[in-house]
Amino acid sequence: MKTIYKVFLNIIILTSIFLANSNIYAQNNFDKWFKNNGLRIDYYHTGTSKTEQILFKELKFEKHWGGRKKNLIDKFEYGSYLVKVYDAKTKTLIYSYGFCSLFEEWQFTEEAKTLNRGFPESLIIPFPKNNIKVELLSRQFEDNSFKKIFEMEINPNDLTINYEQKLEAEIKEIHVKSKPENALDLVFVGDGYTKNEINDFYKNVKQISDYLFDTEPFNSNKEKINIWAVAAISLESGTDIPQDKIWKSTALNTNFYTFGSERYLTTSDYHSLRDYASLAPCDQICILVNTDIYGGGGIYNFWNITSAKNPYKNEVFVHELGHSLAALGDEYYEDEVSYEEIYNKNTEPYQANLTTLVDFDSKWKNMLDDDTPIPTPVNSLNFKTIGVYEGAGYQAKGIYRPYINCKMKSLGTEFCPVCQRAINEIINFYAE
Ligand SMILES: [Zn+2]
Incomplete structure (x- = not known):
């Protein structure tokens, strides 16, 4: 009896030490790897509808770091690109985030089929204390996997890092x-x-x-x-x-x-x-x-x-x-612009409010009532029902939205519960 009690007590003590440490660890992690400033990697994103290439421009010091300090690794991995920052010596992943770009939208235009064009972009990361390796990955249309399109090692003491404060406002x-x-x-x-x-x-x-x-x-x-x-x-x-x-x-x-x-x-x-x-x-x-x-x-x-x-x-x-x-997707499907090829219906889109039903478990399935049919019919009884309504992401067929109407579908409405959940998660990720 005594032994069991002791073991139990030990578990409690160990657990509380672990919890206390994990908090300190998370906070210290930022201080271990980074200073309280930003590092900006300026480049040109170039290519055609089928190709892409990164042309490095320069490194810039940014005075403020307004970003996350606790959640250094992006748990969502939304977006068409993913940035990964590794400590060069230990190969530890120390920071990551996802994003999309104007270049990628341009890739769907007619001129992109024949013209090579470049758009300025920047990667923004906290300023490292030690040498780092930065990787930029691009999501592949065929299977949603990420492919590395650029990497560079950065020495934070590099004399070419630009500290000039160019503007005042x-x-x-x-x-x-x-x-x-x-x-x-x-x-x-x-x-x-x-x-x-x-x-x-x-x-x-x-x-x-x-x-x-x-x-x-x-x-x-x-x-x-x-x-x-x-x-x-x-x-x-x-x-x-x-x-x-x-x-x-x-x-x-x-x-x-x-x-x-x-x-x-x-x-x-x-x-x-x-x-x-x-x-x-x-x-x-x-x-x-x-x-x-x-x-x-x-x-x-x-x-x-x-x-x-x-x-x-x-x-x-x-x-x-x-x-x-x-990273919410548009829930409408009629538009002057036709984006036929934006979504691959054989893969699950990363947008939290769209599904192709390829992997619906990863989306809002746990918010559905057991008796809600998939797909869900659009009728007056369902206006407040979380369902799976066909028509979203610029396509009338094969892509589904969670609610009959939502701010991501038309102006003058509220965000649907699925979009609200996604926004809440993001705000908390920044604010934790
Ligand atoms: Zn919505």
């Missing part, structure tokens, strides 16, 4: 409740606001933030989200509208008519954008463009972009944030 704390390392940091950068229009920019950030905090699941996570505004000043007001022959000199070089789509507002000038975003602790870049023309876009862990003065701005922003923050 006023930074305003719009809603800062937690330390950046314990929060999801949304950094708003304005484009097409002149010096005299900067108060307009702050007003637009405030309007959109107020709407965000009225929307679930952001409303319930207010204390875990920081909002910063970086007042980039443009020479001219507005943005490029090529279809109207309007061209403006602006800080972030945004434009409509991306890839021939009139309302697709983007910037391909990633390095300039990153120069501004790095002035604040940053997890997500949110670009507000000083125009009233409807438009926007969102690319996972890359940026989201919204027309700041269009009547639908709030709705568009939150929808695009669904893409850029949580």
